[in-house]
Amino acid sequence: KAGVTQTPRYLIKTRGQQVTLSCSPISGHRSVSWYQQTPGQGLQFLFEYFSETQRNKGNFPGRFSGRQFSNSRSEMNVSTLELGDSALYLCASSLGFGTGSGEQFFGPGTRLTVL
Amino acid sequence: AQSVSQHNHHVILSEAASLELGCNYSYGGTVNLFWYVQYPGQHLQLLLKYFSGDPLVKGIKGFEAEFIKSKFSFNLRKPSVQWSDTAEYFCAVVGSGNTGKLIFGQGTTLQVKP
Numbered sequence: 001k002a003g004v005t006q007t008p009r010y011l012i013k014t015r016g017q018q019v020t021l022s023c024s025p026i027s028g029h030r031s032v033s034w035y036q037q038t039p040g041q042g043l044q045f046l047f048e049y050f051s052e053t054q055r056n057k058g059n060f061p062g063r064f065s066g067r068q069f070s071n072s073r074s075e076m077n078v079s080t081l082e083l084g085d086s087a088l089y090l091c092a093s094s095l096g097f098g099t100g101s102g103e104q105f106f107g108p109g110t111r112l113t114v115l
Numbered sequence: 116a117q118s119v120s121q122h123n124h125h126v127i128l129s130e131a132a133s134l135e136l137g138c139n140y141s142y143g144g145t146v147n148l149f150w151y152v153q154y155p156g157q158h159l160q161l162l163l164k165y166f167s168g169d170p171l172v173k174g175i176k177g178f179e180a181e182f183i184k185s186k187f188s189f190n191l192r193k194p195s196v197q198w199s200d201t202a203e204y205f206c207a208v209v210g211s212g213n214t215g216k217l218i219f220g221q222g223t224t225l226q227v228k229p
Contacts, residue, residue, distance in 0.1 A: 032215075033216070035219075042220075043217075043219035043222075044219075045217060045218065048214075048216055050215065058216070096215065102147040102209040102211070102214045103147075103164055104215075106158050106160070107158060108157075108158040
């Protein structure tokens with residue numbers, strides 16, 4: 001079974017630009033969660049999508065948004081990039097329902113550098 | 116507020132030493148608990164999980180963890196570490212009704228000296 005894939009793996013942008021990151025979950029998984037990982041703040045939850053609907057949201061500004069498609073693939077978008085947005089962005093997928101639904105499988109991440 | 120606290124930020128051990136990493140959480144309600152590991156250059160992998168039942172759970176590579184509800188703790192243990200266990204370890208919690216929102220601890224960097 002293929003794992004969670006994320007594209008691109010590396011991205012360099014400048015302040016003020018916007019960026020879109022993509023995530024393909026494990027086949028059959030309907031939930032996709034996004035996390036930001038930085039040395040200072042650690043792993044922080046951004047949002048979760050389940051069946052094309054945002055089900056949970058973390059404490060990030062509105063510049064961070066996402067969506068999920070009917071095939072469960074998800075994208076996250078960051079507009080008006082700031083230097084502090086430089087981070088590893090992780091996507092995780094899970095069944096999203098039933099016993100054990102909290103078990104998440106992580107992708108390799110997208111390393112975003114904002115200059 | 117929901118939070119996870121890992122007691123040790125950086126641990127250095129010699130091979131064959133025993134390991135215990137502390138994890139305490141603050142969460143109102145029923146939780147599911149996890150330990151994830153991130154080896155150098157690799158992505159986060161699940162080490163072990165607790166959903167219900169026996170509070171002593173076993174994971175991959177000889178790791179185990181004990182859930183003590185009264186202490187809100189989920190400590191990770193391994194009797195004898197190997198050099199290949201060098202990695203960053205994260206404790207995480209999710210509310211049983213909040214399946215997609217993992218709350219992570221700050222992580223513990225484990226360095227095992229050969």
